[in-house]
Amino acid sequence: MPRTTRSGDEAEVPTLGAVDHLRVLTRVLLGPVVKGPIVRRPTAVGLAERLDTDAAGVAEMQRLRSRYGTGPVQLRIPGRRIALLLDPADVHRVLNDSPTPFSPATLEKRGALNHFEPAGALVSTPQQRLSRRPFNEQVLETPRPVHSHATAMTKVITEEVSALLGHVDFTGTLDWEAFAVMWGRLVRRIVLGASARDDDQVTDDLRRLRQRGNFSYLMPQNRRLRERFLRRLQHYIELAEPGSLAALVAQTPAPDEAVPHQQVPQWLFAFDAEAWATFRALSLLTNHPGAVETARSEMAHAPDLPFLRATVLESLRLWPTTPLILRDSTAATHWRNGTLPPGTALVIYAPFFHRDDENLPQAHRFSPELWSQDREDSDWPLVPFSAGPGMCPGRNVVLLTSSLVLGELLRQHDFTAQEPLDTSQLSGTLSPFSSHFTVRHD
Ligand code: HEM
Structure with a gap:
């Protein structure tokens, strides 16, 4: 039952006391900001791993829930009202009721993404989303497990992983630097086309814009750099090289408001998160008894790779690459413990739900079986x-x-992590940037 004030008005959702405020700011919200929300800072991620900041964040959220109950709680920082969600049903509600009254285009995201994609779907008004979201879905073929470009993508992956393995055979090791070079080429070929393979400039331009994005509104925009970057994307769309997503962008009918070339930066940018998840998944596979054999045995059925897909999902559950899922409310909203005014930032701290060992027995162990069925709203939120x-x-x-990259890596090579992981008790934070493998050709 929502609380009421003496005048009969519904009371506001409880606000944290001063000490709890400070604890939440430092233990929950500071970590993702310092690590770099738009482009990661490897040194900060390494430090976060040593301090296991994400485990501290989860423990803090569990403490809040036992102290305040499962309704949302509010924080107030100058100029911003923030509500943290503590209950699974509230998570499902906020994510399902998007973009109104819970808009993904939050103040901070607009500040950050406007540096390189001011017309991207994620920072659009509900009206603009009506054309931008379907455009993304059409090109990315959202509901299809296997994209219609899978054959072209497989060819790119086989070639680029093979080039990486040539280097690995020579040095006997695989580290993040080599993996990231391979990844950059692979992404440019899949998204922009074959001729973009060695266009490091386009990736560097985006990285510089993203570095500004890490500071959101606090950093002025570099419009000239943004224009150069977006023009380069338009160039690849006009080339429309066969098998690339750029070719699909060129072919897909779009109303003006969809601004097709401005949807592409989000794809290039988000492929970085996939690189981290894939490298961490390699750590899981190579440390978990029997996992490499299971992965190899399904490679005969590629691209149908359920175990490898579940492993990637596990990598993302254990170490979510979007730890803070944010929505801004566009209207007053009502909760079991009170109301929140319009303009409140709602925060879903994904590690809390993914690693809540008070509710999820598998919280800290590698558990690919969690993903063997589609997840429903009534299930614990793994998002x-x-x-x-x-x-x-x-x-x-x-x-x-x-999954294809992992399969190709493991097909004929044995990887041994230089710092072993215990897959039955995994730490809250894992930096992909310091992972290192010794590799032997079978
Ligand atoms: C491991 C890799 C990835 C993860 C974990 C991930 C996760 C997410 C999440 C959590 C959101 C919602 C963000 C929000 O609500 O603020 C999102 C949005 C989005 N992602 Fe990904 N993403 C990944 C890779 C990709 C890739 C590779 C693409 C394209 C090829 C992509 C395209 C998009 C787009 C276009 C949106 C905006 C959707 C909208 O506003 O409706 N993502 N992603």
Whole structure:
């Protein structure tokens, strides 16, 4: 029952006391900001791993729930009202009721993404979303587990992983730097086309814009750089090289308001998260008894790779690459413990739900079976790709390409992690940037 004030008005959702405010700011919200919300800072991620900041964040959220109950709780920082969600039903509600009254185009996201994609779907008004979201879904073929470009994507992946393995055979090791070079080429070929393979400039331009995005509104926009970057994307769309997503962009009918070339930066940018998830998944597979054999045995059925897909999902559950899922309310909203005014930022801290060992027995162990069936709203929220109308439209492209990369890596090579992981008790934070493998050709 919502609380009421003496005048009969519904009371507001409880606000945290001063000490709890400070604890939440430092233990829950600061980590993702310092690590870099738009482009990661490897040194900060390494430090977060040493301190296991994500485990501290989850423990803090559990403490809040036992102290305040399962209704949302409010924080107030100058100029911003923030509500943290503590209950699974509230998570499903907020994600399902998007974009109104819970808009994905939050103040902070607009500040960050406007540096490189001011017309991207994620930062659009509900009216603009009506054309931009379907455009993304059409090109990325959101509902299809296997994209119609899977053959072309498989060819790119086989070639680029093979080139990486040539280097690995020579050095006997695989580290993040080599993996990231391979990944950059692979992504440019899949998204922009074959001639973009060695266009490091386009990736560097985006990285520079994303670095500005890490500071959101606090950093002025570099319009000239943004224009150069977006013109380069338009160039690849006009080339429309066969098998690329750029070719699909060129072919897909779009109303003016869809601004097709401005949907592409989000794809290039989001493929980074897939790189981290894939490298972490490699750590899981190579440390878990029997996992490599299971992965190899399904490679005969590629691209149908359910175990590898579930492993990637597990990597994302254990170490979510979007730890803060944000929505801004566009109207007053009512909760079991009170109301929230319009303009409140609603925060879903994904690690809390993914690693809540008070509710999820598998919280800290590698458990691919969690993903053997589609998940429903009545299930515990595991939301690495968000959910509802704002769910990542690239989810299936991610699972397809990431599982193929892992399969190709493991086909004929044995990887041994230089720092072993205990897959029955995994830490809350894992930096992909410091993972290192010793590799032997079978
Ligand atoms: C591991 C990789 C990825 C993860 C974990 C991921 C996760 C997410 C999440 C959580 C959101 C919602 C963000 C929000 O509500 O603020 C999102 C949105 C989006 N993602 Fe992904 N993503 C990944 C890769 C990709 C890739 C590779 C593409 C395209 C090829 C893509 C395309 C998009 C687009 C276009 C949106 C905006 C959707 C909208 O506003 O309706 N993502 N993603």
